[in-house]
Amino acid sequence: MDVVDPQEFVAKVAAGLTAPGAPFEMTVEPVLGVPIPVFARRRANLRELLEHSLSWGDRDYLVTEDRRISFAGHAAAVGALATALAARYGVGKGDRVGILAANGPDWVIAFWAAQCLGAIPVGYNAWWAPPEIAYGLGHTTPTVMIADAKRAALLADTEIPVLTMEEDLPALIAEFGGGEIPSTPLAEDDPAVVLYTSGTSGKPKGVVHSQRNMVAISDYHRFTDAMLAVFMGQEPSDVPRDRRYLVTAPLFHIASLHNLVIPRLLTGAAAVFPHGAFEVGRVLSLVEREKVTNWAAVPTMASRLLEHDVAQHDLSSLAALSLNSAPSSPALLAALRAKIPALQFSLTTSYGLTESGTAATVATPLDLAADDASVGRPIIGVAVEIRDVDGHVVSDGEEGEICIRSPYVMLGYWNDEAATEASIDDRRWLRSGDFGTMRDGRLTVSGRRTDLILRGGENVYPTEIENVLVEHPAVHDCAVFGVDHPDLGQEVAAIIVAEPGTVDPAQLRAFVADRLAHFKVPARWRVTSDALPRNATGKVTRRELAI
Incomplete structure (x- = not known):
């Protein structure tokens, strides 16, 4: 045999x-x-995906603990809101529509309404503090803001019109409903969305993805569905999928928006949203009730899953778990397989960044069986090279910077030509700033971007926090860095140089919390009068620091 x-x-199948x-x-x-x-055969823009979704009719698209919206109902709401934004607020092609809210159907409806007008939705980080929000508004200058009530309260002083999801959106949808869904001519390389990622310079950068990027990502997900069908002895087809995808990462991240919610318009599957902060029991109850089949989680969520008594929930529907946003240790993967036997042959990990649009590589169960420390092979359409400091491709097994080229890679950074040129070369290769090796076609990540802290799936750059700390009158110098944490992967630590008795950690914590999102506030502190270690160029050598 x-x-x-x-x-x-x-x-061979591919x-x-x-x-x-x-x-x-x-x-x-x-x-x-x-x-x-x-x-070769693709749709020209996201508006065509919305048009296609009408064929799914009354099938569930957006599901929460207390709401259920079909594809037809979603499209009707999108058309009404788009008509309202154009008629009442003058939103047109190229204008920005800001979205500042927790996950939910209204976030998605706002996104698609902007697409109908050729406007550019901007997904602001819902955890930002007021100074960060002010920076974002000044940076991308939205024509209108759509926010939930909690965040709308933080926008009280802005002159930009603010529409609340709880009151304004339902009223506008009711008033402007019943007409045609607007459509605006767009080119494939027109901007489609702006999402923010932390920047090494200390300010968040607006990553711009094009219509081409977003459509290609959805087609990649259709392709993986077709691959799975063939593996199961079926013919690939465009019949609606009965899968139900749990959305636990924020919609202002590519993991949820680009790779979960948007592709469902082509596949006819549902996106299921838990309410509020991540609580294992509540989330698993929703998995059980809604028969969730697929879950893309960050490793922190997976770690909390291990601590929970999963036997009290019927998780038999859960057929696939993918771990994204941060590296997953082999020990975590083994523990998950032992905890939930159904995941024995359906656990995957991936590697990507906001700038790459979707995963650059995916480790399938086959890849993990061969090397559970790898993040897998490049997905369809992606080329990955490992380069040395001079930009030359290194040999198999040698470490270097991970560089990526694909139709999924961002257009560039919003209003930041210098940063774009530093990240993408003239042949459209994206420099990730991450380091790794390729062996037998599989990528292993050996080091994250310089000084980057990965806290529970969120990227935290020390410079941004240091820039805030040095504004405190008692702080002479400071350094921020990551330290290991059993649940979050890493947590934020800070060393403060100050005169004895002039400031304490509680004061500093409050000072930072007023200015930055909670996940950026250092959890561990050391106040000292000793000078920080620096190299010959005057930069703090973070590797020598400890708490």
Whole structure:
């Protein structure tokens, strides 16, 4: 009996689906002047995805603990809100529509309403403090803001019109409903969305993804569905999927918006939203009630799952768990498989960043069986190179900077040409700033971006916090860095140089909390009068610091 190499079988299936004339035929076309592999048959913009979703009719699209919105109901609400934004607030092509809110159906409806007008939705971080919000508004200058009541209260002093999700949106949808869904001509490389990511300079940067990026990401998810169908002995088709995806990461992250909520318009599957902060019991009860099949979690959530008595919940519907946003240790993966046997052959991890649009690599169960420390192989359409400090590609197994090129990679940073040029070269290669190695086609990440702290799936850059701390009159110098944490992966620590008795951690904690999001506030402090260690160029050597 012939033994079939599983990886060869996967490659054969992928080749069949992407061959000339096949459903996912790949071709090479110029993207922003550079030849890039793309799907030959694709939709031109996100508005066409919304049009396609009408075919799913009364199937569930957006589900919460107390709301259930069908694809048809969603499209009707989107059309009404888009009409209202244009008629009452003058929103048009290229204008920004700010969204500042916790996860929920209204966030999604606001996003799609902007798409209908050719406007650019901007997903502001819902955990930002008022100074951060003020920076974001000044940076992307939205024509109108859509916010939940909690965040609308933080926008009381802005001159920008603020629409609340609890009162204004329902009223506008009721008033302007019943008409055609607006449509605005768009080019593939027009901006589609802005999401913020922390910047090494200390200010958040607005990552701009294009219509092409977003449509390609959705097609990638269709492709993975087709691959799975073939593995199960079925013919790939566009029949609606009965899968139900749990959305626990914020919608202002690519993990939830780009890779969970948007692709469902093409696949006819549902997105399920828990309420409030992450609580394992409450989330698992929702998984049980809604028969959730797929969950994309951050490792912190997975760690909390291990501490919970999962036997009290019926999780038999949960067929796939993917871990994103931060590296997952082999020990965590093994513990999850032991805790939930159904995940034995359906646990995946991935590597990507906001700038890459979606995962650059995915480690399938096959990859993890071969090397559970890797983050897998490049996904369809993605090229990954490991380069040395001079930009030369290194040999297999050698460490270097991870560089990525694909139709999913961002256009650039909003209103920041210098940062864009520093991140993307003239051949459209994205420099990740992360370091790793490639062995046998699989990527292993060896170091995160310089000084980056990964706290519970959130990126925290020390410079941003240090810039706030040095504003305190008692602080002469400071350094912020990450320390290991059993649940969060890392937590934020700070060393403060000050005269003895002039300031204490409680005062500093309050000072930072007034200015930055809670996850950026240091949890561990040391106040000293000793000078910080610095290198020959005067930079603090964080590796020498300890709390």
